[in-house]
Each structure stands twice: as structure tokens, then as C-alpha cells.
Amino acid sequence: MNGPFSRLNRLYEKLESKPEFSYKCHFGSPITAPNYDIVGSLKLLLDEPENLFSEYPNSRCTSELKVSIFKYLSRVSDCDVVSDLDVLVTSGTREAITSVVTFAKHKKKKKSYAIVPSPCYPGYIGSCKFNDLDVFSVPLNEDNGFQPDLTGIDREILENTAIIILTNPGNPFTYYLKKETIEQVLSIAEEFDIECLIDECFFDLQVSSDLNPVSAASFFEKSRFLTIIHSLSKRSASAGLRSGFIASNKFKISEIANVRAFISPTVPNIIQQVSARLWDDELHVNNEINSINEKIKVFKDNFGNSVLYPEAGFFVNLKTEDEKNLVERLYAKGIKSMPVSFMEHSNGEFNTNKKHGYVRVGLVYGFDDIVKICSIIKGVYS
Ligand SMILES: Cc1ncc(COP(=O)(O)O)c(C=O)c1O
Numbered sequence: 001m002n003g004p005f006s007r008l009n010r011l012y013e014k015l016e017s018k019p020e021f022s023y024k025c026h027f028g029s030p031i032t033a034p035n036y037d038i039v040g041s042l043k044l045l046l047d048e049p050e051n052l053f054s055e056y057p058n059s060r061c062t063s064e065l066k067v068s069i070f071k072y073l074s075r076v077s078d079c080d081v082v083s084d085l086d087v088l089v090t091s092g093t094r095e096a097i098t099s100v101v102t103f104a105k106h107k108k109k110k111k112s113y114a115i116v117p118s119p120c121y122p123g124y125i126g127s128c129k130f131n132d133l134d135v136f137s138v139p140l141n142e143d144n145g146f147q148p149d150l151t152g153i154d155r156e157i158l159e160n161t162a163i164i165i166l167t168n169p170g171n172p173f174t175y176y177l178k179k180e181t182i183e184q185v186l187s188i189a190e191e192f193d194i195e196c197l198i199d200e201c202f203f204d205l206q207v208s209s210d211l212n213p214v215s216a217a218s219f220f221e222k223s224r225f226l227t228i229i230h231s232l233s234k235r236s237a238s239a240g241l242r243s244g245f246i247a248s249n250k251f252k253i254s255e256i257a258n259v260r261a262f263i264s265p266t267v268p269n270i271i272q273q274v275s276a277r278l279w280d281d282e283l284h285v286n287n288e289i290n291s292i293n294e295k296i297k298v299f300k301d302n303f304g305n306s307v308l309y310p311e312a313g314f315f316v317n318l319k320t321e322d323e324k325n326l327v328e329r330l331y332a333k334g335i336k337s338m339p340v341s342f343m344e345h346s347n348g349e350f351n352t353n354k355k356h357g358y359v360r361v362g363l364v365y366g367f368d369d370i371v372k373i374c375s376i377i378k379g380v381y382s
Pocket of ligand 1: 091093121231232
């Protein structure tokens with residue numbers, strides 16, 4: 001797949017002057033240490049007498065982790081966890097996307113479309129292509145308030161759609177889905193028999209305080225088409241742990257587990273044990289939010305309204321007339337960034353050449369580095 005990252009690498013390769021060092025602000029992997037003593041927890045677990053490594057891991061989910069994920073889902077939804085809910089542990093959300101898309105394609109063999117917002121996290125497109133699904137791109141932009149609007153899509157397409165994939169909140173545009181948007185999408189899913197996958201991996205990092213975001217978990221009771229994926233990569237700044245989950249009704253989870261039995265990695269029991277502690281703990285997430293907010297403030301003090309600030313997560317989007325030019329100039333000064341138009345797709349292809357007018361910068365470093373990054377950006381972007 002000719003995705004945004006390979007295209008960006010090619011752009012950098014072509015440039016004559018290359019910096020000796022560059023900050024990797026072009027992607028979303030937190031470079032700061034997690035706000036939780038993961039290593040300490042692992043050491044304690046290793047001291048326990050039971051042998052953690054002789055047996056195969058529980059490929060569905062250890063009971064301890066399941067309880068923690070259920071409690072987490074109850075906290076973020078406005079209803080109790082429903083009785084027929086079940087979860088599967090995954091190696092982050094990336095492979096969870098492929099599992100759910102593969103399940104949807106197998107279940108609805110005759111259907112050939114996936115509906116995906118544009119721009120988006122590139123893994124969605126890769127998973128759809130891998131499953132021979134044609135991508136129907138739904139634009140996200142200022143005019144529609146960055147909310148996917150599926151109401152104008154032809155019936156013929158909807159009847160032929162296996163899965164809708166949405167992000168709550170989004171990436172690169174970091175807006176939560178409105179309650180009405182989720183309701184509208186689930187009602188279309190019901191009418192046209194479409195699986196609906198909502199990726200909430202940034203959900204807990206709410207940095208804009210004047211919001212009351214709605215997790216799709218609140219809709220499990222109402223929709224049998226809904227599946228949610230989540231991970232600890234952003235919530236706990238621990239992408240290297242490789243731990244996430246798929247949540248849906250028991251029936252669907254069994255079917256997805258059957259698909260996963262052949263194509264997916266298992267998550268070691270010790271990682272499942274430490275993951276349970278991370279899903280139980282909101283204090284380290286609040287600390288993470290506070291530290292992101294301190295970094296956002298540095299940008300606000302320097303750039304005011306010329307930047308699109310996140311509702312959730314750590315991406316800021318610099319507004320610009322010429323994305324490529326800004327990305328090249330930032331790189332020359334030692335900052336890698338992502339033109340949002342590179343994440344834009346049409347009919348499953350990323351090379352749209354559409355201008356979006358934003359450059360995404362991940363505030364993935366610690367405070368002192370972010371101050372330096374901000375002052376470098378200021379020298380280039382004004
Ligand atoms: C929206 C979104 N979903 C999924 C992922 C994959 O993350 P992970 O597999 O670490 O959970 C990312 C990573 O950047 C992302 O931005």
C-alpha cells in the first residue's frame with residue numbers, strides 16, 4: 001500500500017539538505033515514559049510463584065483483565081455493561097482492526113464496500129484492501145464539523161457495504177463523534193445490515209475540558225452491529241506494551257475469536273495482568289492529560305488561532321496554504337511532521353493530491369523538547 005508514511009519518506013529522501021537529527025513528530029507514538037510504573041508492576045508479577053511462561057496465554061482474555069475492561073467500559077458509558085457483552089484481548093488496536101474487518105468480510109461475503117472517513121489512520125485502508133473491500137471515502141472537514149455524514153450515500157452502496165469504520169475521537173482531526181452522529185450511523189448499520197467498528201484508542205485523553213464526550217460503549221445495549229476497539233498505547237502512553245481489546249456482544253466476539261484463532265498474535269499472560277492494572281487506574285491517565293495540556297499551552301501561547309488544537313490526544317494541526325512546503329521546511333530544521341492531505345484517500349488510494357491545508361504535529365516528546373520544537377516551528381511558521 002502506498003500509504004502516508006512511505007509517501008512522506010519519499011518526500012524526505014528527495015530533499016537535498018537533511019538534518020543530522022530530527023524529532024519524530026510525524027507519528028503518534030508517545031516518546032515520553034508512561035505515567036505508570038509498568039516496569040515495577042512487571043517485576044512484582046515476576047516475583048509471584050506461579051509460572052507465567054510455561055503455558056500458552058489465554059487467547060481470548062484472562063478473567064482478571066476482562067473484569068478490568070468491563071469496569072472501564074462501565075465508567076465511560078452512561079449505562080451498566082450489558083449482560084451479553086464480551087471482550088477479546090489484542091496486541092493493540094492495529095491488529096484488532098484487521099480481525100474485525102476480516103470477520104465482517106467473511107460474514108457478508110457478497111458485500112464489497114467499507115465506509116471509511118477521510119483523512120484517517122492508514123491502518124483502516126490497509127485492512128480493507130487486504131480483505132478485497134472497496135473503500136467508500138467519507139470526507140471530514142471544517143464544513144461538516146469533522147463529523148462523518150453518511151446520510152447522502154446511495155442506497156446501492158449502503159446495501160453493498162460490509163463495514164463502517166469510525167474513530168472516536170479522530171486522527172488526524174481530533175474531534176469526538178457527536179451522540180447524534182453515532183446514533184445516525186448505528187441506525188444506518190441496522191437498516192442495511194452493516195458491521196460498525198468504532199476505534200476509541202484516543203478516547204480517554206480528553207484535553208478540552210468543556211466537553212462531555214460520549215463513548216460508543218453507551219450504545220452496546222441498542223445495537224448488535226457495534227464493535228469497539230481500544231488500546232493502552234495512547235491512554236497509558238505505552239505503545240510498546242502492545243495491549244488492546246475488542247468489545248462486542250458475545251455472539252460476535254465468538255465469531256471474531258474464530259477468525260483470530262488463525263491470524264492473530266496472542267498476548268502473554270503477564271502483559272494481560274499488567275494491562276488489567278492499567279485499565280483500572282485513571283490517575284496515570286489524568287497525569288498524562290495534564291502533561292499534554294501543559295504542552296498544548298506552549299503552542300497556544302505561541303500560535304493562538306493559527307493552529308487547530310485537539311479535543312483529545314496529542315496532535316496539533318498547523319493551518320497552512322502549502323502543506324508540503326511547510327513539511328519540507330520543518331524537516332530542514334529537524335522536525336518530522338505529516339501533511340494531513342497525505343492521510344486523505346479516495347477509492348482506497350492515498351495519492352489524492354487534494355490540498356487539506358493542515359500539517360499534523362504530534363506532541364509526543366516531554367515538555368522541554370516540546371518547548372524547543374515549538375520555538376523551531378516558530379522560526380519556520382508564522
Ligand atoms: C486512530 C488510531 N487507531 C489505531 C492506532 C494503532 O495503535 P495501537 O495498535 O498501538 O493501538 C493508531 C496509532 O497511531 C491510531 O492513531
